[in-house]
Every structure is written in structure tokens, then in C-alpha cells.
Amino acid sequence: GAVVSQHPSRVICKSGTSVKIECRSLDFQATTMFWYRQFPKKSLMLMATSNEGSKATYEQGVEKDKFLINHASLTLSTLTVTSAHPEDSSFYICSARTGTYGYTFGSGTRLTVV
Amino acid sequence: QKEVEQDPGPLSVPEGAIVSLNCTYSNSAFQYFMWYRQYSRKGPELLMYTYSSGNKEDGRFTAQVDKSSKYISLFIRDSQPSDSATYLCAMSASEGTDKLIFGTGTRLQVFP
DSSP states (O other): OOOEEEEOSEEEEOTTOOEEEEEEESSSOOSEEEEEEEOTTSOEEEEEEEETTSOOEEOTTOOTTTEEEEEEETTEEEEEEOSOOGGGOEEEEEEEEOSSSOEEEOOOEEEEEO | OOSEEEOOOOEEEETTOOEEEEEEEOOTTOOEEEEEEEOTTSOOEEEEEEESSEEEEETTEEEEEETTTTEEEEEESSOOGGGOEEEEEEEESOTTOOOOEEOOOEEEEEEO
């Protein structure tokens, strides 16, 4: 089946630094990838939709300068959290559309900003 | 009012029990309905998806959609400790609209 590989699974960074999260589609081409954020005991919140070769579409309230998304190839999308602060600590998950109607999710990245 | 409402639980049941998980929604345009299972610190994995109203069965899992009541359910028969996870419902208005709207998830614990 379709696999989306997400790295790193866990990262701790200092406040003010930037962190890059990668998502790769391993055995299929992902024209569109989605980036979510999940708070404890909360639902998945869509942050942005990433389309290969074009600018990402951000959801209302998501700072595009804070969360930089790049989808330079059909198999790789990256999310960079710039100038991270403790309030950016969260679980970030990517997903890609696969098949007729299916979404495959990455395993998630737990970001802790100290 | 949230577009999708889901009881966060936790729901604790003994092994072998029948589990019923539910979501209600407010947007009558939703036509595609999915259930995802998420283990702790992992990404969600698709369990079931249905289009419009009706039932769908896959092994121990049955998904039901009642569009007239804006209510969807997931039933798990003969529940196992390995079913312990968070179950999220998700829905979308059309296949062409890629945005999924998720419920908050229900945490299920099946004890031996």
C-alpha cells in the first residue's frame, strides 16, 4: 500500500531556531500533500495544502511566514517552523491523497520547543 | 457549533465487547465519511470509508451513515486490546474537495 514517510518523529529545539519536517511519498507520486497540527485531545487541524510546483494554500489563521511549506517534487513536501516558540510545540502530521478516495498519513512529528 | 462533533471519551470496555463510536455533523453537504484509527504518537490510518448513506462492513468493523439524522457510527465487534486507540471520524463534501473535516476523536481502551 501507499506509504508516507515523515521525519523526524521527534525533535526538540531551542526557542528562536527553525525546524524542518519532511514528508516523502515512498511508492507513489503525491501531487497534493496536506499538513495538520494536532493538540493533545484535540482534532487534527488542517494548516495548509501543498501542491507540487506551486505555492501552498494556508488555512485561515495560519501564519504563512511562520510555517513555510515547500513541495518541490512529486515525492517530497517539507514544513519549516521558523523562529519556533514554545507555543509552536505540537504534533505535526502530513498526509497525501492516494487512490480514488483515500488519504495516507505520515507517522507524525512531535515538536517540543524549549 | 462545530461542524463535526465527537465524544472524546475515554471509552473503556472489556475484551469481546461490541463498541459503538459515533459522530454527528451539521453540514448537510457532507457525502464522504471516513473512520481513522490513531495509535499514540502515530499518524491516523484509514479504517473505513463510505459514500452517502448506508452500511459498510469489513471484518469486525461496520460503518453506518444516516444522512437524514446527520449521524455516523462505527461498530467494532469482538473488541480486542489491540483495538485500544483513538478513533477519528472525518468527512468531506465532495471527492473534488480535498479538505477533510475531523472529529476530535474518541479514545477507546479495551481491557483484557
